[in-house]
Amino acid sequence: MTAQLLRCAPHPGRDDLRLQLERMYRSGPTSEEAGPVALPTGFAQLDAVLPGGGWPVGAITELMPEAQGIGELSLLLPALAQLGGAGRYIAWIAPPCLPCPQALTRHGLVLERLLLVQARDAQAGLWATEQALRCPAIGAVLAWPAALDDRRVRRLQLAAEAGGSCGLLYRPPAAALQPSPAALRLRLQALDAGLRIEIQKARGGRTHALVVHPAAAVCA
Amino acid sequence: MLWLCILLPRFAPEASAGGRPQAERAALEVLALWALQWSSQVSIEPAGSAGRGSALWIEIGASSQLFGGHAALRERIAADLASLGYTHRLGAAPTPGGASLLARAGLATVATTRTQLRQLLAPLPLTLLALPEEPLAALQDAGLQCIGELLVLGAAAIAQRFGPGASLYLQRLCGEVREPLRMVRAPQRFTSRCEFADPVTDTTALLFPLQRLLAGLQGFLRSRDRAVQRYTLCLEHHRRAATRLEIGLARPGRDAAQLLALARERLAASTLGAAVHGLGLEAHELLQPLVLQNDLFSRAAQHSEQLQQVIDRLAARLGESAVQTLRGAADHRPERAWRMSAASVTASAAAPVGPAVPVRPCWLLPQPLHIDRPQELFAGPERIESGWWDGADVARDYYLARGADGAQLWVFHDLRNGAWCVHGLWA
Numbered sequence: 001m002t003a004q005l006l007r008c009a010p011h012p013g014r015d016d017l018r019l020q021l022e023r024m025y026r027s028g029p030t031s032e033e034a035g036p037v038a039l040p041t042g043f044a045q046l047d048a049v050l051p052g053g054g055w056p057v058g059a060i061t062e063l064m065p066e067a068q069g070i071g072e073l074s075l076l077l078p079a080l081a082q083l084g085g086a087g088r089y090i091a092w093i094a095p096p097c098l099p100c101p102q103a104l105t106r107h108g109l110v111l112e113r114l115l116l117v118q119a120r121d122a123q124a125g126l127w128a129t130e131q132a133l134r135c136p137a138i139g140a141v142l143a144w145p146a147a148l149d150d151r152r153v154r155r156l157q158l159a160a161e162a163g164g165s166c167g168l169l170y171r172p173p174a175a176a177l178q179p180s181p182a183a184l185r186l187r188l189q190a191l192d193a194g195l196r197i198e199i200q201k202a203r204g205g206r207t208h209a210l211v212v213h214p215a216a217a218v219c220a
Numbered sequence: 221m222l223w224l225c226i227l228l229p230r231f232a233p234e235a236s237a238g239g240r241p242q243a244e245r246a247a248l249e250v251l252a253l254w255a256l257q258w259s260s261q262v263s264i265e266p267a268g269s270a271g272r273g274s275a276l277w278i279e280i281g282a283s284s285q286l287f288g289g290h291a292a293l294r295e296r297i298a299a300d301l302a303s304l305g306y307t308h309r310l311g312a313a314p315t316p317g318g319a320s321l322l323a324r325a326g327l328a329t330v331a332t333t334r335t336q337l338r339q340l341l342a343p344l345p346l347t348l349l350a351l352p353e354e355p356l357a358a359l360q361d362a363g364l365q366c367i368g369e370l371l372v373l374g375a376a377a378i379a380q381r382f383g384p385g386a387s388l389y390l391q392r393l394c395g396e397v398r399e400p401l402r403m404v405r406a407p408q409r410f411t412s413r414c415e416f417a418d419p420v421t422d423t424t425a426l427l428f429p430l431q432r433l434l435a436g437l438q439g440f441l442r443s444r445d446r447a448v449q450r451y452t453l454c455l456e457h458h459r460r461a462a463t464r465l466e467i468g469l470a471r472p473g474r475d476a477a478q479l480l481a482l483a484r485e486r487l488a489a490s491t492l493g494a495a496v497h498g499l500g501l502e503a504h505e506l507l508q509p510l511v512l513q514n515d516l517f518s519r520a521a522q523h524s525e526q527l528q529q530v531i532d533r534l535a536a537r538l539g540e541s542a543v544q545t546l547r548g549a550a551d552h553r554p555e556r557a558w559r560m561s562a563a564s565v566t567a568s569a570a571a572p573v574g575p576a577v578p579v580r581p582c583w584l585l586p587q588p589l590h591i592d593r594p595q596e597l598f599a600g601p602e603r604i605e606s607g608w609w610d611g612a613d614v615a616r617d618y619y620l621a622r623g624a625d626g627a628q629l630w631v632f633h634d635l636r637n638g639a640w641c642v643h644g645l646w647a
Contacts, residue, residue, distance in 0.1 A: 097645065190626030
């Protein structure tokens with residue numbers, strides 16, 4: 001009777017609960033097997049203020065650039081290059097533009113380790129993001145979700161924990177106004193020279209602001 | 221020889237008990253293919269008029285060492301049958317008849333020798349014997365009650381008193397005469413199907429029968445040491461052409477659970493145009509399996525296996541062309557300097573990046589976008605003149621410019637018509 005109810009009743013929190021239980025009962029990796037808890041960003045001044053010293057691994061990071069094309073992708077490239085070098089794959093879920101292979105190669109990314117996933121709608125994109133996050137062979141998942149609520153971010157957060165990957169979500173600046181369960185939230189702003197990073201939230205760390213100089217436009 | 225008999229009392233429930241012997245036989249044949257993964261000697265007996273249910277025999281004496289002994293193999297087979305939803309009884313003995321008799325009696329003890337079999341059979345009631353009613357009644361009239369009392373009589377006496385049929389049956393039961401069994405042979409190509417007593421309108425209801433068909437495919441592939449990279453689901457409708465769904469894998473595989481997971485995604489993404497009356501499964505192209513399919517994996521092999529599974533799952537749900545890899549191409553025109561190809565774990569050779577080019581922005585726009593002449597140009601020009609040979613020739617000067625919102629734009633001045641366009645973003 002109870003089992004039947006569980007199967008039939010559409011309960012909004014059920015998936016969350018299942019994921020949470022899965023996480024609780026999953027036999028965790030032993031300490032020597034466990035990878036690093038953070039992936040160095042390649043920017044010393046940023047690593048210095050991030051808890052763990054880099055992009056959180058097994059967690060969601062939200063990047064909220066005020067516009068596209070201000071260095072928001074270049075900020076990730078040194079870390080992504082490391083992952084490719086370590087044999088792990090990087091999934092790009094429904095990117096807004098085509099990543100330029102020559103630019104990525106110049107930044108040290110291994111093209112064979114990139115997976116580009118096209119999704120016909122936002123929901124398919126989220127599903128694909130979750131699947132990719134759960135795969136241990138994929139070290140980082142980049143996604144550009146159109147709209148997200150708390151519950152969705154929490155799902156993705158649990159998927160990232162399960163797969164031990166970096167979930168890197170690009171979100172519109174307006175998202176900064178809502179709270180989010182993501183482990184790390186950064187607002188990005190273009191300066192005449194460099195990129196201003198405001199750490200809005202860092203689990204286990206403090207809010208902070210700093211300026212970095214991603215090597216995007218070398219000819220600038 | 222050690223025969224494992226699987227008795228299936230209520231076999232093929234979807235074939236609506238009793239009325240459809242053909243559907244039941246088809247289902248039994250699928251199960252026979254499944255059984256071929258355990259042994260090359262498999263035989264079946266469809267349910268007869270005697271109401272004894274269907275039976276399937278697997279010779280496990282020769283192959284049990286491969287699977288960790290006959291007890292372990294028997295457990296694996298039982299677990300598989302349970303997961304396929306088959307109610308069953310198992311019996312194991314040196315003769316096929318002995319195995320089915322032990323299964324009918326519900327004896328879990330394995331008779332490994334003929335002596336042991338006789339000992340196990342002795343106390344069992346005569347009614348368990350697979351004999352026609354007439355000789356059975358004659359035996360009971362003679363005052364015999366258990367099999368042991370009959371066996372001590374000797375073949376000649378039994379033949380004389382109860383007919384040669386009964387005698388031959390008992391000799392085969394005890395292994396004194398070899399029982400001629402027709403062995404199932406794996407076909408050259410795999411096709412199997414099942415029919416539904418009630419039409420199915422919901423794709424999720426197809427998963428259970430499909431699981432059974434895929435178990436057959438897995439057994440077939442293992443027995444022939446082959447794998448598939450593509451298979452077809454055929455949804456049969458009434459008076460309408462069947463719906464065919466092609467399902468592809470990133471690399472050859474034969475694990476039924478994996479094949480089912482892909483079909484599940486594919487079915488979830490499709491809607492049924494009409495009720496489904498039957499389900500077919502076809503796999504024509506049989507490939508060499510990749511090594512390490514079922515063995516201990518190194519970490520790298522494990523990663524590639526996991527990656528393959530996620531690629532397959534994504535492609536099954538989002539479409540074959542939805543998961544791609546990127547590489548460079550030898551062309552100076554940015555819009556032609558890249559190629560996309562279907563993602564695959566096996567494609568690991570380093571792809572050429574194309575000619576060395578000056579630094580490029582991370583993002584390319586799918587189409588150059590017309591803009592007004594930028595106020596200020598920060599770097600450039602880089603002249604790209606190319607393509608006179610294929611009719612898509614360009615002559616452009618590329619610069620770095622800055623958008624009103626602070627974005628760094630890769631713009632070009634078209635030297636042919638004087639237009640200005642954005643072609644990329646220094647993201």
